[in-house]
Amino acid sequence: MAVPADASGTHPEGLLAQLALLRTAEGAAALELAASLHAAGVDVLAGLDRLRAAVGSELAGPAWGFARLRARARPVFGPDADRMFLTDDTLEQAGRPELAARRAARLMAAGGEEVDSVADLGCAAGTDTIALARAGASVLAVDVDPLARELTAANVEALGLADRVWVVAGDAVELVAAARGGEVANCAAAVLDPARRAGGRRLLDPDRWSPPWPTVVDLLDRVPVTAVKVAPGLDHDRVPEGVEAEWVSVRGSIVEALLWGRAVSTVWRRATVVRDSVAHELTAAADPGQAPTGPVRGWLHEPDPAVIRSGLVSLVAADLGATLVDPTIAYLTSDAPAADSPWVTSYRVDEVLPFNLKKLKALLRARGVGRVVVKKRGSAIEPEELARRLRGPGEASAVVVVTRVAGKPTALVCGT
Ligand SMILES: C[S@@+](CC[C@H](N)C(=O)[O-])C[C@H]1O[C@@H](n2cnc3c(N)ncnc32)[C@H](O)[C@@H]1O
Structure with a gap:
């Protein structure tokens, strides 16, 4: 899938070059200075002036842009944000790290000892890859987009996880179609988080996601130790037989919906309500039907x-x-x-x-x-x-x- 220009209007090729620059020792120093200017509330023009004077014009713009995204990512990613490389696009697509960690832990626990390697089929900037690596997995981080791959590589390196992660180019549609014996790309478990936006808009039709819905179903059929992130509006009728669907809310808003592979599924449906950082889970083994209706009471x-x-x-x-x-x-x-x-x-x-x-x-x-x-x-x-x-x-x-x-x-x- 082609990656759209990010909000600043810079195209992926430009971002790739910027990322390469920022991963040098000079780039790291420029990023550090840009972060301190952001933290001090310096505005963009003054900030760029100061950066140009200190690190040169080639590094000034990229350092300011990536530092701006680190500051934006901090409420979600915490201290990791200060070391991560993100774009507007990947930040928007990224799941919450604490939920990615929960997902990774459940997947690894369900897979047991047989699962030590997990394929992250569409890694973007690596939120799931990072969570899986931290949960102890070796991760094959796959993406069709070169910028996503570079971001993931940079992020796992920055967070000290590079020795557990292999970042490779690949098409999830083809990899899933070739999956055999419960494995995909030689991994006994997988995470799939299809891109559900294009041109800044949500794609309501799952057949237009990338990878599209048939790949989701195929993966759930072929690789039993799987977690798939789907749109919270997904129709219950789409959920395949034997697959658990889970909806997760944080502070009263739905933040994600998941389909669990058949070796992970334990119930029909699960509602996970996160309040004050505690996850409360409500489950049903089968459709409980509708509640009765009655007059308004107190x-x-x-x-x-x-x-x-x-x-x-x-x-x-x-x-x-x-x-x-x-x-x-x-x-x-x-x-x-x-x-x-x-x-x-x-x-x-x-x-x-x-x-x-x-x-x-x-x-x-x-x-x-x-x-x-x-x-x-x-x-x-x-x-x-x-x-x-x-x-x-x-x-x-x-x-x-x-x-x-x-x-x-x-x-x-x-x-x-
Ligand atoms: C929603 S993002 C993944 C976000 C990630 N899980 C996170 O939380 O940061 C989807 C990613 O899948 C990638 N992608 C889309 N179609 C793909 C395909 N057919 N094969 C591999 N990657 C694909 C996109 O480039 C994008 O990086």
Whole structure:
């Protein structure tokens, strides 16, 4: 797959040359200076001036650009970011290192002693390769893109992992098609994270991913010790028989979805909810079906998106003695809050009324509500716009949930 120009407009060939320059001793010194200028908050023009004066114009631009990306990567990659080489593109595509580590550990544990080498089929800047090497694997890092290969090589070297990683050119489609005896490219395990963007846009159709969907299915069929990263919106119908699908959320947002090879899969679906760095896992051996529906009671529960996407809302409903407010809406209701549950956020229901802006406004005024947070599900309203229109002079605050209850547009005024 051709790699698009990065956001700064520099094309891959230019970036390859820049990367080579920065990997020299002079390049390292230039990067160090650029990082200190970034850390001091020096702006781009002054920064480039200072760099040109200190390291020359050939190194100044590349050092500034890569240091800028290191600063951007720091919240995600932590201290590793200060040594890594990234581009706008690879940073955008990179998974979270802590989740890559979790994935690598599960893959290695499932593979047991037979798995010591893992193929990373599309390594980009090497997030998965690094996690696998740190988990003890020898890694064959494959990519069609020369820049990706150079970045991975530079990163494993910078992080002291080069003796466990072999970076090679290859096409994952061909390698998977040639996989035999549970191995791909002579590795007994694989990670595949297809490119799911092109031209800055998400590719919703899995057949347009690179490698495309048939290669995903082929890999899951041929190499049982496998982890494939897929789009969180993947249709359940696509998940092959015997393959576990997992959705992972961090602080209430889905960050990744995974398909596990048949030697790793232990359940039908898994929702992993990461809160305060602790991963809570909800699993079902088979489709648990839909939760029953019932009238709105004293508490409304908003399930975490990983629970919803993995199709496990009914497990949480059973646990809480809760029912759905509508068969098509993933809000649960029960008589009590779900104290300390990682699966839902609970709201006390103070009022339930048919959705009507005028009446809702009047009710909020009467309750002395000033600040309003709007949540919606199954409604076309714009939450920010509605919150602005409902805002009042009062001191109190409220959460207004606009949804369907038993098929009817309804507003629930909830306490926070
Ligand atoms: C989403 S990125 C991988 C990101 C990586 N796992 C990470 O977390 O940093 C996908 C990578 O697959 C590579 N790729 C796409 N099609 C490929 C193919 N047919 N064979 C090998 N690599 C491919 C792309 O060049 C890109 O580097």
